[in-house]
Amino acid sequence: MERVLLVSSTEKGTAYLCALLKGYFPAAPALAKNGGEARRLTLDGAYDLVVINAPLPDEFGCELARRVSQSTGAGILLVARADMAAEAAQKVCDAGVFVIEKPIDRRLFDQALRFIAAAQNRLASLLEENARLHRQLQDLRLIDRAKCLLIETLGMTEPQAHRYIEQQAMDLRMTKREIAGEIIRTYEN
Known part of the structure; x- marks a missing residue:
């Protein structure tokens, strides 16, 4: 995984997630502040990972996660508040979206990224076989x-x-x- 899109409406959330992602990806992620901007960016470029810091100003983020899952091969990580994470997971689990709770535990974040990478590798091999x-x-x-x-x-x-x-x-x-x-x-x- 190399190209990352970070969707976050708050500067604090963006800075924190950028710092977390920096340990895994050498290049800075592309940034979007809302769902509409993220949709446009995913149409223009191919991303390996999309991280959505929910909620967004124009939507919660579940709709965006489902849309990105259907239209791209990117791994998707939805970060939601603890009180909303279970409900969000129910909405997006069938679309292959990983949901983790805020505040983010670094070990859980690392594990989620490894699961996403493993799922993408498996998907790539299945697409190649197909x-x-x-x-x-x-x-x-x-x-x-x-x-x-x-x-x-x-x-x-x-x-x-x-x-x-x-x-x-x-x-x-x-x-x-x-x-x-x-x-x-x-x-x-």
Whole structure:
């Protein structure tokens, strides 16, 4: 995590949270004083972590946390007064938002940041796996399309078309996807 957005309406809260964050992030966080400004900043830039010091002047912060959770991949930490933290946690827990109480315990803050980093790493690996599977599915569709063309135009059976594509890929040292693309370009026109 490198890019941080701190949403806090009070100067005292901003200074305290900046000092806490400085121990974890070398760069100073981007600052927003209200929910509207934070929404604009999250549209313009990709943040790894969004820290919301609730309440904000234009909203409490739960709505902002849910919105940021839905529209970005950022980890979100909502800091709320002890008497409001449980209610806030109920509202945002299903959106993957971490809630900690004020006054902030440094150990709890450290633990929350580690949990957020772990969750983001897990999410990144799942997104990477999803992209890999999506590419693999596209490859299979392309290869199946090429097989159909070989069956229609050259009268091959499905196993023959499959073997032909595999053999061409091995002989020409190309991927099956590249061979399928060549077959489609050749026989579709």
